[in-house]
Amino acid sequence: xxxxxxxxxxxGAWEGIPAPFCKCKVCELAKEYPNSKDHRTRxxxxxxxxxxxxxxxxxxxxRLQSAKFNLPAIRNFLISHWHFDHMYGLMDLHxxxxxxxRRKICLHCSKDTSKWLNKNFNHxxxxxxxxxxxxxxxxxxxxxxxxxxxxxxxKDKNLKEDELNSTFGYIxxxxxxxxxxxxxxxxxxxxxxxxxxxxxxLIVDGTFLFSESFPKKFFQKMILTDKDHLHGKDIFALIxxxxxxxxxxxxxxxxxxxxxxxxxxKLPKSIIVSYDGIEFVF
Ligand SMILES: [Zn+2]
Ligand SMILES: [Zn+2]
Numbered sequence: 001x002x003x004x005x006x007x008x009x010x011x012g013a014w015e016g017i018p019a020p021f022c023k024c025k026v027c028e029l030a031k032e033y034p035n036s037k038d039h040r041t042r043x044x045x046x047x048x049x050x051x052x053x054x055x056x057x058x059x060x061x062x063r064l065q066s067a068k069f070n071l072p073a074i075r076n077f078l079i080s081h082w083h084f085d086h087m088y089g090l091m092d093l094h095x096x097x098x099x100x101x102r103r104k105i106c107l108h109c110s111k112d113t114s115k116w117l118n119k120n121f122n123h124x125x126x127x128x129x130x131x132x133x134x135x136x137x138x139x140x141x142x143x144x145x146x147x148x149x150x151x152x153x154x155k156d157k158n159l160k161e162d163e164l165n166s167t168f169g170y171i172x173x174x175x176x177x178x179x180x181x182x183x184x185x186x187x188x189x190x191x192x193x194x195x196x197x198x199x200x201x202l203i204v205d206g207t208f209l210f211s212e213s214f215p216k217k218f219f220q221k222m223i224l225t226d227k228d229h230l231h232g233k234d235i236f237a238l239i240x241x242x243x244x245x246x247x248x249x250x251x252x253x254x255x256x257x258x259x260x261x262x263x264x265x266k267l268p269k270s271i272i273v274s275y276d277g278i279e280f281v282f
Contacts, residue, residue, distance in 0.1 A: 003174045003282040004142060005048040006201065009065040011274040012040030013207045013253035014085035016061065025257045037260035037275035041065055042085040043250055045181065045203065047172060052140035054078065056170065056181055058107075062089035069277065073101055076139055079109040080183035081151060081167035082116035085251075090117075094124050108137075110146070112166035133165055134191065145171040147192045149185035153227035161189035171195060177282040179203065180244070184251065186229055188238070199244040201280055205229055206249025206273065210256050210266065220255055239271070248272040248280070 017040040018027035030039040041061035046069070047054050054076040059065060080086050090107075097105045104127040107117060114128045131137060133148040150156050151167035169182040169192070180199040182188075184207065188196065196202070208231040214220040224231070230238060239247050252273060256263065263273045272278070 002048070002050045003177045004172060004179060005046075005282070006172075006179055006203070006280045007046040007048070007069070008044075008203070008248065008250060008274045008278050009046055009069055009276060010041040010044035010057075010059045010061055011250060011252055011276050011278070012042050013251040014042065014083070015254065016040055016042050017252070017254045019254050022254060024254055026254045026259055029259055039276065040252055041276055042089075043183075044089075045250070046071070047142065049140040049142045049174065054139055056080070057086045057183075058089040058093065060085060060088045060092075063092045065276075074105075075101065075103065076106045077108065078144065078168075078170050079107055079113055080169065080181075081110075082113050082120075083184065086183065087113075087117075090121055090124060090126075098125050108139075108144075108146075110148070110165050110168050113168075131168070133162075133168075134195075141174060143173045145173075145195065147171060147180075147182075147195060148189060149182065149192060150187035150189070151183070151185045151228055153186060157227075161191065164189060169196070171199075174282075179280075179282070180242075184229055186227060193241065197242050199242070200246065200282060202239065202242055202244035202247045203250055203274075204235070204239065204247060205251050206235070207251045207253050208232060208255070209235060209249055209252065209263070209273075210258070214255050215257055223255065246270050246272070246280075248274050248278070250274055 018030045042059040044059035045056040056078045131146040136145045147169040148164040172179040178199045179201045180196045181203045211232040
């Protein structure tokens with residue numbers, strides 16, 4: 001019996017690779033070899049249990065991912081937060097949910113994300129299911145727990161840990177197998193950190209992976225001031241604390257200007273740089 005199958009359909013960060021108008025080394029590589037591991041769409045993760053499938057995030061590239069991976073009609077989506085690269089594919093699902101599925105799509109999210117959805121996507125037919133921090137619920141036989149994280153520095157830097165209710169990671173559990181998805185974040189509350197330890201698989205933010213060796217170009221220098229994500233060595237320090245059996249990075253950006261192969265060669269076998277289509281079966 002299948003416990004869980006996890007497939008990362010979109011492994012890129014907010015700009016995707018190739019990024020618009022970019023002529024950096026890795027974007028040029030992705031343009032030359034569109035079927036390679038260097039060609040990255042924005043975040044999307046397919047979760048399959050023996051009773052059904054759901055998606056984590058609604059990538060702005062969901063139309064392409066749906067075709068490339070021959071996705072069935074998906075009704076349930078877990079949303080981590082309201083940033084463009086994690087949710088704005090909802091625009092593309094508008095006609096599909098109304099005219100083809102003929103049912104409202106179900107968006108699982110935090111209270112803060114629900115406010116954004118109601119304000120900016122009011123015209124789209126949908127059912128919003130708000131989950132409280134640390135609340136567990138079940139989808140197709142998989143137990144899911146919403147895990148609050150600190151991600152939007154200017155908005156959440158002064159919030160106490162028990163006031164946090166905006167960006168969610170999710171823990172997926174079935175038959176003692178545990179998969180932890182941590183979206184964009186710069187800090188974990190103590191309770192989230194504790195719950196996320198000892199996972200069989202940790203899927204974690206790699207936007208600023210190897211930021212110490214970013215090329216010293218204008219854009220990279222400017223973006224290194226970002227406080228919404230963990231950077232460089234701090235990413236590995238957190239992984240060490242969480243003690244997962246296996247780690248895979250999502251949201252790989254073009255900022256390193258390094259190919260998938262070069263990034264992967266810098267890491268031990270238990271830490272994986274994802275690519276579009278990589279799969280983990282439990
Ligand atoms: Zn580039
Ligand atoms: Zn974000």
